[in-house]
Amino acid sequence: MAQTEHLPIYKAAYDLCLYFERIVRNFSRYHKPVLSSEQRERIEGYSIGQDLRDGARRVLKLIVRANARGDKVSVLLQIREEVEELKVLLRLCHDAKGFPNFNSFEHAIALVVNVARQNEGWLKSQQQSYSSTTNRNSPKPLVETRNRKLLRPNPIASRELRVGALRVFYDVASTRAPAGAASVVRILAVGKKERSVLRIGAKVVEL
Numbered sequence: 001m002a003q004t005e006h007l008p009i010y011k012a013a014y015d016l017c018l019y020f021e022r023i024v025r026n027f028s029r030y031h032k033p034v035l036s037s038e039q040r041e042r043i044e045g046y047s048i049g050q051d052l053r054d055g056a057r058r059v060l061k062l063i064v065r066a067n068a069r070g071d072k073v074s075v076l077l078q079i080r081e082e083v084e085e086l087k088v089l090l091r092l093c094h095d096a097k098g099f100p101n102f103n104s105f106e107h108a109i110a111l112v113v114n115v116a117r118q119n120e121g122w123l124k125s126q127q128q129s130y131s132s133t134t135n136r137n138s139p140k141p142l143v144e145t146r147n148r149k150l151l152r153p154n155p156i157a158s159r160e161l162r163v164g165a166l167r168v169f170y171d172v173a174s175t176r177a178p179a180g181a182a183s184v185v186r187i188l189a190v191g192k193k194e195r196s197v198l199r200i201g202a203k204v205v206e207l
Contacts (some may be wrong), residue, residue, distance in 0.1 A: 007067060009122060012118055013056070013060045019107070020108070023099070027099075048098055052090070072126050074125050076119060077123070079119045083116045093105075116176070142172055152207045156205070158171050171186045
């Protein structure tokens with residue numbers, strides 16, 4: 001699993017968890033969890049303090065999960081939802097006089113906003129990376145590049161795609177397709193080029 005402790009967002013979320021663990025001790029009995037584990041199993045309701053602690057822990061776990069995945073966007077979107085729920089809980093706790101003073105509420109909000117800001121930055125970078133990769137890998141058979149060439153007239157194909165030592169020879173069914181329509185590509189042969197010698201199957205070919 002990828003290491004997570006070095007990530008700024010992990011450190012911010014860890015600080016948030018730690019702060020909630022400490023501040024909940026100063027909540028009134030109505031707002032902090034005062035039940036034993038056995039009592040909690042029999043009673044459905046949880047205090048606001050317990051909800052804050054649980055929410056912060058979920059955010060921390062999701063950060064670890066996101067860092068371990070190649071496709072992080074879906075998990076980062078989950079983190080966004082969890083953080084927004086924490087903001088609502090903090091406001092509710094403040095209005096219900098759960099915090100011992102305004103400074104403790106203000107510090108809690110600042111910690112949550114810091115996690116939210118870093119998550120949005122991470123999400124944005126992942127979405128831009130995905131968009132760049134998608135555009136780069138989008139099939140554009142008629143666009144000439146370093147590895148995609150229009151060939152001189154020959155009996156095999158009109159175009160060539162180079163993939164390392166491999167050569168893919170193809171034709172495009174229509175060069176006048178409507179804008180946005182997918183081109184129909186017909187692969188006619190696949191060869192391998194070693195130095196200046198091109199082979200298609202066992203046959204040496206000159207183009």
